[in-house]
Amino acid sequence: MSFLLLILDGLGDLPVKGKTPLSAARTPNLDRLARQGIAGLFYSVSRGIVPGSDTSHLSMFGYPPEESYPGRGPLEALGVGLELKKGDIALRCNLATEKGGKLVDRRAGRIEKGADELFRSIDGMRIDGVEIIAKHSSQHRGALVLRGKGLSAKIHETDTHGLENQNFLRCTPLDRTDSALKTAQVLTKFLKRSSEILSDHPLNKGRKLPANIILTRGPGQFQPVQPIEERYGLKSASVAGGALYKGVSRYVGMETPDIAGATGTFDTDLEAKVRYASDFLQDHDFVFLHIKAIDNASHDGNFSKKCQMIGKVDKLIPKLPKEGHIAVTGDHSTPVAKRRHSSDPTPFILSGPNIRTDKTTVFSEIEAFSGGLGHFEGKHLIPMILDLLDKSHVYGA
Amino acid sequence: MSFLLLILDGLGDLPVKGKTPLSAARTPNLDRLARQGIAGLFYSVSRGIVPGSDTSHLSMFGYPPEESYPGRGPLEALGVGLELKKGDIALRCNLATEKGGKLVDRRAGRIEKGADELFRSIDGMRIDGVEIIAKHSSQHRGALVLRGKGLSAKIHETDTHGLENQNFLRCTPLDRTDSALKTAQVLTKFLKRSSEILSDHPLNKGRKLPANIILTRGPGQFQPVQPIEERYGLKSASVAGGALYKGVSRYVGMETPDIAGATGTFDTDLEAKVRYASDFLQDHDFVFLHIKAIDNASHDGNFSKKCQMIGKVDKLIPKLPKEGHIAVTGDHSTPVAKRRHSSDPTPFILSGPNIRTDKTTVFSEIEAFSGGLGHFEGKHLIPMILDLLDKSHVYGA
Numbered sequence: 001m002s003f004l005l006l007i008l009d010g011l012g013d014l015p016v017k018g019k020t021p022l023s024a025a026r027t028p029n030l031d032r033l034a035r036q037g038i039a040g041l042f043y044s045v046s047r048g049i050v051p052g053s054d055t056s057h058l059s060m061f062g063y064p065p066e067e068s069y070p071g072r073g074p075l076e077a078l079g080v081g082l083e084l085k086k087g088d089i090a091l092r093c094n095l096a097t098e099k100g101g102k103l104v105d106r107r108a109g110r111i112e113k114g115a116d117e118l119f120r121s122i123d124g125m126r127i128d129g130v131e132i133i134a135k136h137s138s139q140h141r142g143a144l145v146l147r148g149k150g151l152s153a154k155i156h157e158t159d160t161h162g163l164e165n166q167n168f169l170r171c172t173p174l175d176r177t178d179s180a181l182k183t184a185q186v187l188t189k190f191l192k193r194s195s196e197i198l199s200d201h202p203l204n205k206g207r208k209l210p211a212n213i214i215l216t217r218g219p220g221q222f223q224p225v226q227p228i229e230e231r232y233g234l235k236s237a238s239v240a241g242g243a244l245y246k247g248v249s250r251y252v253g254m255e256t257p258d259i260a261g262a263t264g265t266f267d268t269d270l271e272a273k274v275r276y277a278s279d280f281l282q283d284h285d286f287v288f289l290h291i292k293a294i295d296n297a298s299h300d301g302n303f304s305k306k307c308q309m310i311g312k313v314d315k316l317i318p319k320l321p322k323e324g325h326i327a328v329t330g331d332h333s334t335p336v337a338k339r340r341h342s343s344d345p346t347p348f349i350l351s352g353p354n355i356r357t358d359k360t361t362v363f364s365e366i367e368a369f370s371g372g373l374g375h376f377e378g379k380h381l382i383p384m385i386l387d388l389l390d391k392s393h394v395y396g397a
Numbered sequence: 398m399s400f401l402l403l404i405l406d407g408l409g410d411l412p413v414k415g416k417t418p419l420s421a422a423r424t425p426n427l428d429r430l431a432r433q434g435i436a437g438l439f440y441s442v443s444r445g446i447v448p449g450s451d452t453s454h455l456s457m458f459g460y461p462p463e464e465s466y467p468g469r470g471p472l473e474a475l476g477v478g479l480e481l482k483k484g485d486i487a488l489r490c491n492l493a494t495e496k497g498g499k500l501v502d503r504r505a506g507r508i509e510k511g512a513d514e515l516f517r518s519i520d521g522m523r524i525d526g527v528e529i530i531a532k533h534s535s536q537h538r539g540a541l542v543l544r545g546k547g548l549s550a551k552i553h554e555t556d557t558h559g560l561e562n563q564n565f566l567r568c569t570p571l572d573r574t575d576s577a578l579k580t581a582q583v584l585t586k587f588l589k590r591s592s593e594i595l596s597d598h599p600l601n602k603g604r605k606l607p608a609n610i611i612l613t614r615g616p617g618q619f620q621p622v623q624p625i626e627e628r629y630g631l632k633s634a635s636v637a638g639g640a641l642y643k644g645v646s647r648y649v650g651m652e653t654p655d656i657a658g659a660t661g662t663f664d665t666d667l668e669a670k671v672r673y674a675s676d677f678l679q680d681h682d683f684v685f686l687h688i689k690a691i692d693n694a695s696h697d698g699n700f701s702k703k704c705q706m707i708g709k710v711d712k713l714i715p716k717l718p719k720e721g722h723i724a725v726t727g728d729h730s731t732p733v734a735k736r737r738h739s740s741d742p743t744p745f746i747l748s749g750p751n752i753r754t755d756k757t758t759v760f761s762e763i764e765a766f767s768g769g770l771g772h773f774e775g776k777h778l779i780p781m782i783l784d785l786l787d788k789s790h791v792y793g794a
Contacts, residue, residue, distance in 0.1 A: 354735065359763075376772075387445070390735075396466060
């Protein structure tokens with residue numbers, strides 16, 4: 001017996017001329033699951049909360065973010081394949097362009113080619129006894145890890161997301177502890193040295209927008225959590241393209257391969273992901289399959305592209321194993337009209353053995369209102385899965 | 398005005414060929430209550446939790462088990478009519494059969510005849526200053542109480558439920574406190590002396606499976622709780638056959654008679670229980686009427702017997718007083734396909750004055766999905782009852 005959780009990132013939406021992307025998309029296979037199974041409305045974190053991509057997944061995996069959220073940086077660092085040690089400070093970072101002391105482009109023209117080598121050129125410094133690891137992720141993005149004694153994540157971001165920032169090479173502490181001060185100082189030294197190295201790098205010669213500085217955001221301090229198999233008795237695996245989703249999966253101890261062609265974008269290799277998920281379902285209790293591009297279309301405000309991606313995912317359903325349980329939902333809503341995450345719950349369908357079927361006949365936000373699962377939250381998901389897999393413990397006797 | 402809570406133990410189920418036992422059973426009277434009243438789905442503890450029989454009732458009675466659960470032993474001991482004092486250690490126990498140092502039957506052939514006398518033969522010992530009370534319950538079952546200073550419930554069960562256990566006459570502590578060590582030592586001495594007494598007992602002569610040892614489980618330390626009338630202003634009474642349900646009722650301070658013929662089994666005297674409940678409803682605010690046999694059929698995996706018992710209960714409805722409120726639900730689901738408690742919510746109907754009627758026309762799991770009460774939890778029940786009985790207090794002013 002196994003449980004497949006298929007997350008269509010940013011799935012939930014609002015009606016536009018009476019239809020949401022999910023209700024407008026052609027989804028015969030998802031509708032069949034809805035007919036055979038039971039539906040509900042799902043708050044990945046809880047009602048009223050606008051979930052982040054990180055907190056939503058932690059919550060769904062049974063790690064309440066209010067207890068177990070390490071900040072975005074450590075999750076991204078794990079996602080790009082870095083190993084973290086207890087106490088490490090990890091940050092997301094961008095290659096960016098400055099000219100004459102002014103920030104010109106916080107993405108260095110969305111650099112792709114050579115970004116990997118640029119990150120390698122600044123990897124492995126040692127400053128004031130602190131080791132600094134830099135690794136490329138995708139396009140202009142990467143992760144930084146500061147490893148050493150007495151560090152703190154209580155530091156300002158140097159990436160101000162377009163707001164004026166004259167001091168983008170200077171990191172300042174958020175509190176007056178020695179550890180925050182030290183961390184900010186070490187990072188400032190790193191940003192300055194990196195800027196020198198990148199400015200002189202041959203790959204930047206001739207670039208209209210040279211990737212000559214690093215901007216940082218999402219600092220967090222890594223603390224290991226109890227792995228999901230130990231905590232819940234679920235042997236778990238993750239099939240995802242985006243670094244963050246792999247990072248969250250690794251953080252909670254799921255088997256999380258890097259899958260060639262799984263990119264977290266529109267051209268991701270869905271077939272490869274289905275193959276991995278199907279294989280994992282043979283010998284794992286819980287498999288997480290994440291598809292990102294639906295959220296990308298939502299952030300782009302592209303209704304028809306969102307429909308199209310949902311339709312593409314629908315065609316995958318018959319290729320998944322028929323045995324076991326499958327649940328399909330989103331990690332949050334991203335209405336195309338808002339181009340941002342919202343607190344609206346996502347429609348949820350669950351199909352498989354030993355389920356009370358309800359009267360739901362299609363997979364949509366509106367039909368899910370009256371589904372038999374009612375309205376429920378991320379924290380309820382793992383207990384529900386445990387009971388379906390006969391792995392629950394009776395509370396009391 | 399009074400409120401009757403009718404609990405059909407283990408009522409909730411899963412569809413088998415499209416029907417649950419409740420939807421397959423003939424229930425014209427329960428359906429009438431559903432039509433006249435309002436329905437919902439009920440999580441006796443909370444969503445995702447697989448309730449025990451003890452925690453579910455504590456939760457429904459307004460005693461959150463995370464605060465007020467004393468372990469199963471004290472509840473069983475109260476249920477068989479023992480009085481408990483603060484600090485007492487109480488355990489459930491079985492008469493069992495050992496031969497040549499091996500456990501042969503953990504129920505001594507489900508002994509009935511003479512079990513009462515065997516328990517009396519080991520009642521009233523005093524070991525190392527600790528008084529030990531033993532009392533028969535039903536068949537091979539009984540309860541033990543250890544009364545003395547400095548005792549602890551942090552001890553292992555000696556009943557390993559069929560797992561190999563060579564040391565079934567030796568109780569070991571769960572932690573290294575003096576109190577746990579002392580309790581384990583006293584209990585070990587008791588188990589050895591009991592074994593000698595039982596082995597030599599004339600009633601065991603000639604028994605193929607002599608009831609020659611005692612196995613213990615569910616140890617707990619008794620702490621009194623504030624009685625329900627004091628805590629909630631509800632003068633309450635309980636009509637139940639099974640020892641546990643009487644025990645929980647007594648624990649929270651309900652008037653709980655032993656009713657001749659109320660056995661907690663298929664042949665229980667339902668008419669007698671209805672008479673008691675009807676009488677109590679004359680001068681009590683809250684009456685709990687518990688019917689166990691539906692759960693027995695569920696644990697046996699017997700769909701048609703479950704239907705039959707539900708049908709029998711349905712016929713009782715017209716015999717209950719017409720005035721006042723009645724709610725009917727289960728303490729948990731016990732799907733016949735699983736033969737164990739599950740976390741599936743139970744259907745709930747409420748009928749009586751000052752209620753918003755909904756569109757529910759029959760009493761079933763699936764119809765309850767869209768009932769007007771929505772999905773709610775055990776902790777909501779007492780506040781709901783208090784308001785219906787005009788006994789609520791405004792929160793604020």
